[in-house]
Amino acid sequence: KYCSFGDGEGNLSMDGSKAAVYAVKHDDTKVIFIADVINRTKGPDIEVTTLDNCTISPLGNYIVIDGDFAGGSDRIQVRRASDGKVLWTENRYGVPSHWDVQIDQNGDEVVAGVAKTEPYDGMVIKRRLSDGKITVLVNKGYASHTSGRNLKRPGWVYVTYNLRDESKY
Numbered sequence: 001k002y003c004s005f006g007d008g009e010g011n012l013s014m015d016g017s018k019a020a021v022y023a024v025k026h027d028d029t030k031v032i033f034i035a036d037v038i039n040r041t042k043g044p045d046i047e048v049t050t051l052d053n054c055t056i057s058p059l060g061n062y063i064v065i066d067g068d069f070a071g072g073s074d075r076i077q078v079r080r081a082s083d084g085k086v087l088w089t090e091n092r093y094g095v096p097s098h099w100d101v102q103i104d105q106n107g108d109e110v111v112a113g114v115a116k117t118e119p120y121d122g123m124v125i126k127r128r129l130s131d132g133k134i135t136v137l138v139n140k141g142y143a144s145h146t147s148g149r150n151l152k153r154p155g156w157v158y159v160t161y162n163l164r165d166e167s168k169y
Helices: none
Strands: 002-004 018-024 030-036 053-056 062-069 072-080 086-089 097-103 109-114 124-128 134-138 143-147 158-161
Touching (some): 030 062
Antiparallel strands (some): 053 062
16 A cells, blocks of 8 residues: 655665565555565565654664654664564653664664653763663754764764754753
8 A cells, every 4th residue: 555665764774785664555554574675575574553764774683663652652663674573662762853873883783863851852862772772972952963874974973953042951
């Protein structure tokens, strides 16, 4: 019925070989599957109940989903890409604003963005995809936008700040 790649935060894996695709089947079942772009094959359907956006991690190890999980809207769920197993679901802090997935300086695949809830509100945070551990990257001011998939400088998080009265933050 409907199929989407790149809706919201969709990306290819860093080597361009894999993508997470969201589809609604004719019977209204919602699924995600991994498309192998190189071999032109489709992985097994991973059934999901809710989804706003999804993407595959840079190395193709994880699927990052945002939707209404764990008793709250605008949450992240991370699944292993190989079999769709849920590794962790955010149940407290919600989705960072304009999040992006990338590889950090330690070689870990992470999701980074501007936090929207206390105690991290307005800070740029990263969450390790393997276990959800939060690390604050920038804790001064109120960032408005982050981006992490710069082709010329991989592994960096670019942060944009709006002009505003910093004395309030």
